[in-house]
Amino acid sequence: MQTQVIRAESRGKADYGWLKANYSFSFANYYNPERTHFGVLRVLNDDVIAPSTGFDTHPHDNMEIITIPLSGRLMHKDSMGHTSFIENGEVQVMSAGKGIFHSEYNGSDSDELNLFQVWLFPNKKNVEPRYQQISLSTVEKRNELYQVLSPNDNDEGVWIHQDAWFSMAKADAGWETIYKSKKAGNGIYLMVIEGELEVADTLLNKRDAIAISDFSELKLKAISDAYILIMDVPMNN
Structure with missing residues (x-):
């Protein structure tokens, strides 16, 4: 068995004012050659997003993107025609496949949003993009x-x-x-x-x-x- 412990305080950090991010793997302006991925796990971001702010429309392809809100409410829109809110107690996945565009915003004008966003490399490339969202209460x-x-x-x-x-x-x-x-x-x-x-x-x-x-x-x-x-x-x- 091989193990590596990653303490919370050792993660990459960024403060953009509207976004406070903790990066488990190299991402954006954070680069650590010893933390680029774990197998197919490419991204694990622990983000805190200020009220009424977020990520403008941007592209993805050939990545499995999983979002798990821990507190607050995420507003999502994408090029597949989905407009939805994802809240604590739910999980969302997008298979970006051959290409999608989406935006993500804090859906509250008063409360912070904290979420995990996880990216995995897929085992199939250029699939039709897809979207799925469920309540974990089930x-x-x-x-x-x-x-x-x-x-x-x-x-x-x-x-x-x-x-x-x-x-x-x-x-x-x-x-x-x-x-x-x-x-x-x-x-x-x-x-x-x-x-x-x-x-x-x-x-x-x-x-x-x-x-x-x-x-x-x-x-x-x-x-x-x-x-x-x-x-x-x-x-x-």
């Missing part, structure tokens, strides 16, 4: 890992063009479980959203992460009430 379970993303369109959560699985958990202090790899050869990138978690004999605090490869199963233990995201991804991109 899958969420207290003190259990629940799946929010997979490669399968008939499975729980959203689906993408990649052999990746995302799971989340909202756990009480003392909760323990065993996480088993979803596919041989995959690695996991685990982010503690809130609280404290022990994994691979390592204590992780809020926004700390651990990248693990060459494993089959892991013991997880919540030291305090905890909220976690596990991204199980192919290591070859």
